[in-house]
Every structure is written in structure tokens, then in C-alpha cells.
Amino acid sequence: MSGVVELQSLPSRPPHLPATLELSGIAHSFGGFKVLSDVNFAVPQGQIVGLIGPNGSGKSTCFNIVSGFLSPKAGRVLLSGRDMAADSIQARTRQGLMRTFQTPKVFERMSVLENVMVGLHKDGRSGILASMLRTPSARRELDRLRNTAEGACRKFGLGKLLDAQTGRLPAGQRRVVELARAYVGAPRLLLLDEPSSGLNTEEIEQLRGWIAMLNSEGMTILLVSHDMGLMTIADTVHALYFGEIIASGPMTAIQADPRVREAYLGG
Amino acid sequence: MNKLRRSLLLLLLVLAWALAPLLLSRHLIDLFVFAGLFTIGGLGVGLLLGQCGIVNLAQALFYGIGAYSSAYVTVQLGLPSLTGFLAGMLASALIAIAVGWPVLRLTGFFLALATLALSLIGNVLFFEWDWLTGGTLGIGGIPKLSIFGFAFDTPERVYYLVWPIAILVLLLADNLVRGRPGLAMRAMRDAAPAAEVLGVDMHRLKTAMFVICAMLGSLAGSLFAHYVSYISVQSFTVERSIAFLLIPVVAGSASVWGIIAGALFVTFIPELLSGFGDIHQVLFGLALVLVVTLLPDGLIGGADRLAQLLKRRMA
């Protein structure tokens, strides 16, 4: 696909291999209240793994632990075999991890194109002094960032909205901007937090397509959602209930699992 | 066509600027010099407010450091004035790093009030350290600036010095804002967690911008000291910090070139209102409150909206 070619034309990018993620013995609590106890699962290279569960089941906590917004009380998070425990959010980004947010956190007072350009920030070099003086290299770099971002925008159907102020866009399109912004940074592991919330059926269908595309372009994906329909895209799904994984398998099997049915319907 | 019109407009502006001192009274030129100084100092505060979303109420501190450095270096030590400029900017940068690194961990109201406290602390220290600052008596006899033997000893001459400096720093700031760091700044202003996820080193960037703001404040302060040749604590109070903050607020905080409009407002409006007698300060305060409530994008944003409204009416 064209997007891959453009992305790889950035010289600073290392060869792009999807990452693996492994959680072992993760436990967490808030003020004595257990939210996660001994959670173990893996996201194999190049796969889409889903995490489902009712509200308060610990999905978000799990997600925040992987992305570095929380540190777990116990357990290890391994990115391609390397323990990330001590890594800051930024360090995780440098290692190829990227996340989205449940309510899309777009840069509201910036244009769509600028939003996506920020996705390339980590690949840039030019600092404050070079930018002030508009050195040739800073200018070249900015042009390159702009072109790459523009390509990504077009790919996600945002070509006509490049200069639109992102804060004025409807919820669905903000979601797309956030996705394009994550995509352009070419992460090796992408964490999607409730990507379908606030979207209509048509938009969810489109989202499925994009998730598949991101996956085919070399991103391992961890998908957190309570949208059972969207989850059928995942290779494997883990069901969380009160901080424990109660079932694992393909979505069809999960849906049939009596314990999951009880958790969702009986609880 | 459009480009031609813009260049023409620019040319006219430059011409008006260049000829202004020939036509204006000395008092007005004096006010324009101050507007230039406030443009330089206000730009720093504006970059923090408009690009980084940081309310900085400590600019009078750095304005003071610049002014006292220049005064001390030239009057007490008898060194050339350039040394004073450099000493002030260096001291300001170091203090901004030392103070900014811890303080910029705060956000929102808490950060704003911390900077307000810094300004008050600075004012007390300027007052107490009279061996350096002359206390309430101040420092007098600061020599006029002179570059290659040309003395900037009249308001007209200083006018031709201050404004090119102001335009230069505005140009640099404009480049910065359009560049990669500018994008990162606005990103952290709009949605800090997302900016962090995308790899923006927010704390470093904030500190760097705080340093730039401080150096601009110091530069303005040094120019001020040489222009007025007498300085005292009264010039570096919290009120001065508030006035610096109001420059970008009035202008519409995200606009770089709008800072000029903000600086002109802060210099000329009190002057115009002083015709109303003692009540002018109240009117000035009210004008500011009204700008904050009615024009969230400042004068520039308000003018834009008015222009659009008129366009629609005409069409």
C-alpha cells in the first residue's frame, strides 16, 4: 500500500517489525480495593487481541498499566521480551508503543493536518534554536513531516479536512484523526481504548476496515472494548470479570461461554 | 494579486513606522518606545500563554533582573552596556531554569499562583537587596545606550532601536511557533496526555519556553533601564507582571504578531483614559474584564469575527 512506502521513506525509522506484548502476574488495587489480580495474557506478534469485560472489570486499569499511565502493584509487562516496568510513557513511545483514548484526545485548537503532524514528532530532530532560525534542515524536516502527515490524512479520508479545526469536528471524525495520528508514527504495538464508543454503525464498519489495515501494515494490536460486534475482528479475546480473566478464545467461543454469559447477563 | 496587496500594505506600514517620529510629538514617541519594550517582554508571556497554555505572572521579575543587571554593570562596575544585557539574560536564564524546573510540574491555577508568588518574592528581594538595587532609592545615572559611538539618547533614536529588535524577536518567535517545537507546544496545551503519548517531552519543552520568556523579559528590562536611566522597585511590581500578562490576553493569546496590538493597548489605553481623571484605572480594569468576558480570542479574534460578519452582510 502507498502508506507503507511513504512511511518507510522517513530515514530515521528502524525496520518495522510488529511487537509482542506479554503480561504476567499483573495485580493492582486502588486504596485497598482489588481491581486486577494475577492477570496473564500475551499478544503474539502481528495479532489482534481483544479485552472485553463489563464496566469496572479492570479493562481500563489493565490498559493504563500497559501504556504506562499506571504502574502495577505486582507483575511484569514485557514488550518484545523486554520489561517496561521502569519506562516512562515517552520511553514506551520510543520503543514503538502507541495508545488512543476512550474519549479521543485530539488537539482541539489545531488543524487536522497539524494533529497528524504531531504524530510524527518523535521522528523529528529540529529543536528550538534551529526552528527559530529556520535552518535549511529544519525546513526540510518540517516539509517532510507535512507531506507524510498529509498522505496519512488522505489515506484515512481526511483529505478535505486538512485545515479544519479539529475541535469543530463531530465525534466520529475526531476518532479518525486520533487513529491517523497514531498510524503515522508507525507503532509496533497499538493499544486501542474503546475505539467504537460514540460511533454509529456505518462508522464502526469503517473502523473495522482501518483496524484490519493497521494490522496488515505491521502493527500488533490490543483492543479494549465492550462492543462484542467489533471484537469479532480479534484473533483472540480475553474476558475480564472483577479483575480476573474468566475466559479466553475466539470471540464466537467467548460469546458461548457460560461464565461470560453469566457475567454479562446474570450480574 | 493578493500577495501584491499584502506586500503593498506591508510597505505602507513600514513607511508609516519610519516617518512617524517626524510627525508625532515627543510624548507620543515616548509611548511608542514603551509599546516596543512591552512587545518584547509581552511576547515571552504570550508564547507561554498562547502556545503552551501557561499563565506566567512573574515577568516583572525578569524585567527587573534585566534592568538591574544593566544598571549595576554600567553604573557600579563601569563595564560596557552590552555586558549588562548579557549578564541580565544569563542570570534570567539560570534563574528560570532553577525555578522553572520544579515549579513547572504544577499546572493551571496552581502554576499561575506560584508565578504570582514569584513576582512578589522578586519584588521584596529587589527592595531588600539595596546593595545591588538601591532599594526604594533606586539606581540613577544609567548611561544611554551607545553602539559604535552612536548614542541612543533621544526617544526618536531609541524608537529606531527598540522596534527593529521587537520585530526581530517576533520573527524568530513566529518561526518557532510554525516549526516542530511549536506543534509540540500547542499539542501539550490542548491535550497533555496525548502529547506525552506521542513522545513530546513536556517538562523540558515548558522549561525551555520559560527560559525564553525570561530572556525576553530581561532584554526588555535592560533596554528600559538604558532608556529611562533611572530605575527603582516601583517599576517591577506585581502590577507590572499583570500588565505583561494582559498584553497577549488583549491581543488574543495564540497570535504572535498580535502582541504588538496588545502592547499598544496596554500603553495607550491608560493614557487615553487618563483624560477621565482619577477614575481611569477603574475604567482600564473594566476594559480588561470586558475583553476577557466578551472577546475570548482577544482583539485580533474580535476583529476577525467582525470582518467576517461584515463580509457576510456585504455578500
Next chain:
Amino acid sequence: MSASLVMQAILSGITNGFVYALIGIGLAVIFKGTQIINAMQGEFAVIGAMVTVFALEPAGLPYGLSILLGVISGAAAGVIIDRLFVQPMMRQRAGEESFLLLTIGLAVTLSAAVLYLAGRNSYLLPSWGEEGVIEILDAFLQIQALWLIGTAIIVVVGLRLFYGRTLLGLSMMAASMDPDGAATNGINVRRMRSLTFLLGGTIGAIAGILVAPLVAVNYHMGIALTLKGFAAAILGGLSNPLGAVLGGVTLGLLESLAVVGFPSGYKDVIALAMMIVIMIVMPNGLLGRVGRIGG
């Protein structure tokens, strides 16, 4: 340094501490009710004190009535500011910095208005009860200080009961923490916000009127009062009125004890530097339980 000097420092530290506490309580009440840090809380104190001064002197009203007028004017100022400025900006969903700029602008305006109306003079009010001092271990405490401390305690206890026990207090809390949820439960969120400002203005005015017999009030003391009050509230943890008292007294004591060793000019430096350090290292204040919102 003599023991009586230290004792004197302690007594005046406690007195000042309660002044900071009262301002801090007002700040905390408004923050609790609106999520706004009101940078003109100190101006409420100046308004309350100045109205009382002028009701008493040129107008010749009895002291009790003058005090009442002072308190009412603080309360009215709170409501007017809310209705005229805060509500419209809330509707535009203005950000944190806009509210800060608004309250700073109002502080500048009000201080200029006081300068215009009352001039540069400083004004003292007569003591509430008897003039005079009591002696404790060779140090002196003005009787007015006891009034101040007593009133502050009454205000704290009253607020505790108000927020904890009354429906109105609970509604005010709900309207602030979850405006949409409160509105669906039939709470008039706008009115609750106005009431919050009324309460903040009232407490501010009371603080000013209590201080004026001890410290002469003038047009430019508002900002310094606000900052000291904010320091007190931060020390105590913003969401807790009792904390503001603890914070205020700690601040007052540190300030006045430090002055025993340092030149008195450094009093403010010490207090403000402490405020900054506390915000950074103890974001939840000395009591440090309740989370800080908005920071």
C-alpha cells in the same frame, strides 16, 4: 533571643494565621463550589472592611449596623460578579486560565475603585468588644484577636455542618462535582453557583471586618491577602475548610518565628516560598487525604 519575644511571635503568628485561614476558607469554598480559584478573594475582605469604615465614619451608623452592611456588600459583590461575569463565561465553557484572568482583572478593577473612592489612606476600625490586651507569659494579645479566632472557628464549624448536614450544602457540592448529574436530579446548578459566590463573598467580608481593627486596610492589600489565603488553603489541602485553619496557623507561625531571626522584610518571601514548595511536594496539603482536583 528572649522567651517573651518568642511568645510574642507565637501570639501574633496565630492571629495572622487566622486571618489567612479566613481568606483561605473563602477561597476553598469557591473552589469547592465552582472549581475556580478566585484571585480576588482578598478584595472581598477589602470591600467588607471599607464599607464598614465608611458606614461608621462619614455615615455615622452604629457599629453593629455598619458591620452588617459590610458583610452584605461582600455577599452582594460575590453574587454580582457571578451573575455578570462568571455565568456567561461558564456558558461559553471558558477554560481555567480565562477564569483566572477574569478574577485577576476584577481584582485590579476593584482595587482601582477603592483607590478612587477611598484614596491612598489606610483605615482602622474600632475593636469589636473592649479595647485592650491580655497578657500571656510577658507577651500581649489584643482582645480583638480573640474575636477573630472565635469567629473563624464558628465559620469553620458552621461550614462543616452546612456541607455535611443540610440539603442545600449537599446540593451545592453535587452541583460542583457533577453539574450534569445534579441538573438531572432537579438541582438548579446556576443558583448553587451564585450561592457559592455569595458564601465566598460573605466569608471574605467577615475576614476583612475582623482584621481591620488589627491591621489598617488600604486599597492595595487585596492581592497579598489572596496569596496568603491561598497559601493557607494549599497547606491545608484545598478541599477542606478545617485544613485552611491548620494551614493558616502554620503559615502565620512560621512567618512570625522566622522574622525573629531574619529581617522582617523576608516575612512574605518565606511564606510565599513555602507555598510554592508545598504545592510541589505535598499537592494534597498537610492533611493530605483528599485528592486535589484541577491541578
